[in-house]
Amino acid sequence: xxxxxxxxxxxxxxxxxxxxxxxxxxxxxxxxxxxxxxxxxxxxxxxxxxxxxxxxxxxxxxxxxxxxxxxxxxxxxxxxxxxxxxxxxxxxxxxxxxxxxxxxxxxxxxxxxxxxxxxxxxxxxxxxxxxxxxxxxxxxxxxxxxxxxxxxxxxxxxxxxxxxxxxxxxxxxxxxxxxxxxxxxxxxxxxxxxxxxxxxxxxxxxxxxxxxxxxxxxxxxxxxxxxxxxxxxxxxxxxxxxxxxxxxxxxxxxxxxxxxxxxxxxxxxxxxxxxxxxxxxxxxxxxxxxxxxxx
Numbered sequence: 001x002x003x004x005x006x007x008x009x010x011x012x013x014x015x016x017x018x019x020x021x022x023x024x025x026x027x028x029x030x031x032x033x034x035x036x037x038x039x040x041x042x043x044x045x046x047x048x049x050x051x052x053x054x055x056x057x058x059x060x061x062x063x064x065x066x067x068x069x070x071x072x073x074x075x076x077x078x079x080x081x082x083x084x085x086x087x088x089x090x091x092x093x094x095x096x097x098x099x100x101x102x103x104x105x106x107x108x109x110x111x112x113x114x115x116x117x118x119x120x121x122x123x124x125x126x127x128x129x130x131x132x133x134x135x136x137x138x139x140x141x142x143x144x145x146x147x148x149x150x151x152x153x154x155x156x157x158x159x160x161x162x163x164x165x166x167x168x169x170x171x172x173x174x175x176x177x178x179x180x181x182x183x184x185x186x187x188x189x190x191x192x193x194x195x196x197x198x199x200x201x202x203x204x205x206x207x208x209x210x211x212x213x214x215x216x217x218x219x220x221x222x223x224x225x226x227x228x229x230x231x232x233x234x235x236x237x238x239x240x241x242x243x244x245x246x247x248x249x250x251x252x253x254x255x256x257x258x259x260x261x262x263x264x265x266x267x268x269x270x271x272x273x274x275x276x277x278x279x280x281x282x283x284x285x286x287x288x289x290x291x292x293x294x295x
Contacts, residue, residue, distance in 0.1 A: 027049075027147070028048070028049055028050055028051045029046065029049060029050045029051070029079050029080055029143060029146050029147060030050075030051050030053075030077060030078045030079045030080070031046070031050050031051065031052045031053070031078060031079065031080045031081075031082060032052075032053050032054075032055065032071075032074050032075050032078040032080070032081045032082070033052060033053075033054045033055065033081075033082045033083070034054075034055050034056060034062060034081075034082065034083035034084060034088075034089045034092055035054070035055065035056040035060075035062040035084070035089070035265070035266060036054060036056065036057060036058045036060075036266050036267040037126055037265075037266065037267060037277055037280070038054075038082050038083070038084065038108055038135075038139075039052055039054035040267060040276050040277050041108070041132075041135060041136065041139055041277060042082055042139060042143075044157070044161050044276075044277075045136065045139050045140050045143060045154070045157055045158055045161060046143050046154070046157070047153075047157055049143065049147055049150050049153070049154065050143065053074040053078070055067070055071050055074075056089075056266070057266075058266055058267050058268060058269050058270070058272075058275075059240050059241060059266050059267075059268060059269060060241065060266050061241040061242065061265060061266070062084075062088060062089055062265055062266070063088070063090075063265070065089070065091060066091070067091055067095045071095060071099075072095060072098055072099040073099075075095065075096060075099040075101045076099045076100055076101055078101065078103060079103050079104065079146060080103065080104045080105065080106065080142060080143075080146060081096060081101065081103075081104070081105040081106070082105070082106050082108055082139060082142075083105070083106075083107065083108065084107070084108055084109050084123060084125070084126070085107035085108065085109045085110065085123070086109050086112075086114060086121050086122070086123035086125060087120075087121055087123050088123035088124075104142060104145075104146065106138055106139065106142045107138075108135045108138055108139060109123070109125045109126075109131070109134070109135065109138075110134070110138050111134045111137075111138070112125045112128075112131045112134055113131075115194045115195060115198065117191070117194075122191070122194045122195065124192045124193070124194065124195060124264065124265065125195055126195075126277070127192065127193055127194075127195045127196040127264070128195035128196060128198070128199050129165055129166075129168075129169040129199065129281070130199060131195060132165060132277070133162065133165065136158060136161060136162060136165070137158075140154060140155070140157075140158040164278060165278070168278055168281060168282060172281070172282065172285045172286070172289075173200070175285075175286075175289050176200055176285065176288075176289055178293065179289065179292045179293060181201055183292055184200070184201060184202040184203060184292065185202075185203045185205065185231055185233045185235065186202055186203070186204050186205070186233075186235040186236075186237060186288060186291075186292075187204075187205045187206065187224065187228060187233060187235065187236045187237070187247070187250065188204055188205075188206050188236075188237050188238075188239060188247075188262060188264070189206060189207070189238060189239045189242050189244070189246055189247055190206050190207075190239065190242065190264070191204065191206040192206075192239065192264035192265060193262070193264065196284070196285075200285070202288070205224055205227060205228075205233070206224075207220045207221050207224050207246050207250070221246075221249070221250070224250060225250060225253050225254055228250070228254045228256060229254060233254075233256065234256055234259075234291070234292075235259050235288065235291045235292055236250065236251055236256050236257070236258045236259055237258065237259055237260055237261065237262045237287070237288075237291075238258055238260075238261050238262075239261065239262055239263070239264045239265075240261055240262070240263045240264065240266060240268060240274075241264060241265050241266050244258070259287070259290075259291035260287050260291070261287075262284050262287060262288075263280045263283065263284055267280055268280070
């Protein structure tokens with residue numbers, strides 16, 4: 001009899017656990033994110049309270065993305081759509097409109113001090129610890145608005161992630177301080193690191209502009225090569241989202257070896273060195289430190 005009672009108690013507890021799990025799953029916020037960096041942020045901040053569908057995958061270029069019919073279906077079913085803004089996903093306003101979506105949407109970069117290059121706005125605002133705090137605030141506020149019953153848990157997740165951002169920022173800035181300002185010159189494929197440059201006082205040069213849609217001209221290439229020679233630049237980096245051909249040509253012309261790969265507009269594969277936002281920032285900045293310190 002005792003064993004039977006124990007059996008029924010355990011069965012009841014298991015059923016209760018499963019019921020709670022199902023209930024939590026049913027109440028999760030269905031979120032669509034435009035690209036992998038936002039996917040990671042939403043998952044970190046939302047945890048068990050979000051169910052995320054991401055559109056532009058890892059190691060993929062959101063500038064030139066071509067939406068699929070399944071993207072419109074995912075958006076139509078969502079409670080929330082999160083995208084970067086600043087013109088980064090030029091395709092997303094039409095996609096949202098065509099899907100018939102009527103629920104909440106948020107521009108994650110809202111409130112950042114945007115960099116302007118002539119008439120263009122630099123959309124790569126996540127490449128900044130200062131800016132990412134605004135992304136975190138914007139996303140967390142919306143998640144709490146959609147599920148106010150979880151305000152305590154979501155606020156704790158937000159604070160924990162903010163603490164991780166601050167700890168990483170302090171450590172990397174301390175390491176970077178040893179590099180003389182006149183040595184902080186880096187060449188990358190396209191102009192994706194302006195915000196990081198502003199924050200860490202790095203001069204980034206690039207043959208391509210803010211987007212990969214326009215090819216570099218012969219004049220652009222010649223100007224970069226001349227600048228590398230004049231300023232004795234020793235740090236060349238390819239990016240994870242584009243063909244390394246341009247940088248290989250520059251490397252051959254200047255006899256400066258390529259120092260590795262930086263992650264600009266997308267995270268690495270899950271097994272890679274930049275599988276989360278924080279890992280991406282650490283990997284990129286430590287790669288720069290290692291290269292600039294050895295020359």
